Amino acid sequence: MPDIAFFGFAAVTVLGAILALESRDLVYGAVSLGVSFLGVASLFFLLDAAYIGVFQIAVYIGAVVILILFTVMLVGPAKGEGPTEFRRTALFIGILVAMMLGVGGALASPSAFSTNQPCTPECDLAQFSQSLLVTYSVQLAVLSLVFAAAVIGALTLAKSERGTA
C-alpha cells in the first residue's frame, strides 16, 4: 500500500515539476509548481516527517508560490502572450538533475538516515525545538534565505519574460 501511495505522490511531484517548466502560461506554471510542492509534502508525510511536510506546505506553497504568482501577475506578460524559448533544454536539464538527485538519494538513504534517536510522532516538542534552534540554528538561518531567493527568482522570471516578448 505505501508503494502505491509513494508512486502516486512521486508521479504528482514529477508531473507538476514538468508542467511548471513546460506550461505556456506563467500562471499555470506557478500553480503547477505548487502542485509539485504538495506532492513533495505528501512524500514527507509518507516518511513520517509530518513537521517538515506541514512547513513545506506553509512555506513553499503558502509563501513562495504566492510570491511568484504575485510577481507574475503584477509585472508579468499579459494573459495569452506567447511562451519563451529554451523550454526543451530546461526540461532536459531538469530531468537529468532529478534523476541524479533521485539516484543519489536512493544510494545514500540506508546509511544517511539511520540515526540513534528516531523522532517518532510522539517526539518531545521541547527536545525537537532544542535541536532545531540550538544545534542547527545556523542552518535554519541559512534556510530562511529561501524567501529572498523566491523574490529574486520571481522578479527575474517576470523581467526576462517581458524582455523577450
Next chain:
Amino acid sequence: MADPISDPIGFSLEIMTSPLFFKVAVFPGLTSIGIIIALFIWLDRKITARVQLRVGPLYASPLGGVLQSFADLIKFAFKELFIPRNADKFFFVAAPVLALIGGAGLVGLIPFTPEWQISNLELGLPAFLAFVTLSPMLILLAGWSANSKYPFIGGLRSLFQQTAYEIPLWLSAIGVVMMAGTMNLIGIVQAQSKPWVIFLGLSIPGWYIIPQALGALLFFITATAEMERIPFDLPEAEPEIIMGWQAEYPGFLFMSAAGASFVRLYAFSALFSVLYLGGWMGPAPVPALLWTAIKIIIVSSLIILLRATFPRVRIDQLLRAGWTYLLGLAFLNIVITYLLVVGPRI
C-alpha cells in the same frame, strides 16, 4: 500490492458501516458541514438584521425563516452556469470549488470531542494553519481568472491582506503551544482541564483565554481578517469593488465561493473554542459535544456581531495595523507567555 478483494459487496458494506466513514460522511464531516453552513448563513443574516432593527429572513418556515438558506441553495443549484467569454475557464471553475473543499478539510482537523474528530494529527494546529495559507492563492486565481477589473483588484487585496495577517495569526497561536507543550489539538484541550484556584477554594476554569488574553484577542482579530469578514472584507467590499473576486461568479460557483467563507467561519470558530475556551470541557450535566457547539455558536455570533457593528477599514490602515501593531503585540504576547511558563520555575 493490494490483494484482490474476494467479496466486493461485503467489503463495501464494511467500509460504509465503519466509524470513520460515518465521521467523514455524516458528522463532523460533509453532511453536517453542509447543514451547519446553511444555518450559519441564516444566523449571519438574522443577527445582522436584528442589530439593524430589521426582521431578516422570515417566511421560510415558522422558526424565523430558518429554511431560507436551504431555499437559496436549491435556487443556486438551478441557475445557469454562465462563464465569461474571456475567462480562464479552468481556474474560474476550480478555484471556488477547491476553496470550499479546502475549508471543509479544515473542519476535519477539529476535535469536537476526543471521539468526534476525523483526523487526529500530532501537528494538528500547524496543519490547520498551513492549509489556511493555501486560500490566498485560490482567491488570487479566482480573481485573476475572471479576466475582469474588479475581481482582479479584489484578488490582489485578498493576497495583501491574508499574507499580512498570517504571520500574526501563527505567532499568536504559538502562545498556546508554549503553554500546552504540544501542537496536538486534543492535547491542547486536555492541558486546559486543570482549574485555577484564585483564593479560598474559589476556582475558575483553566481555559487559556485568561493567561492568553492578548493572544486570544490577536488570534480573534487576525482570524477575522483571514476570513475576510467585516470590518476586514476589503476583497469583497460591495460599495467599492462590487463583491470583488466574487463579482463574475454565477449561481453554483458563487454559492461555492460564498460557502467557502462560511466554512472558514465555522472552522475558525471551532479552532478558537479549542485553543482558548477549553473545547468540550464544561460542567457535567451538559454533554461534551453540546459544550463544543455552544462555544462555537458564541464565538461565531461575536464575529457576526462585528459585521453588524463596524465600518470597513481602508487598505492602508489594514496593512499598517497588520505589519506593525499586530506583529509587535504578537511578539509581546510570546514574551509574556515565556514569563508565565518559565517564570514559576526560576
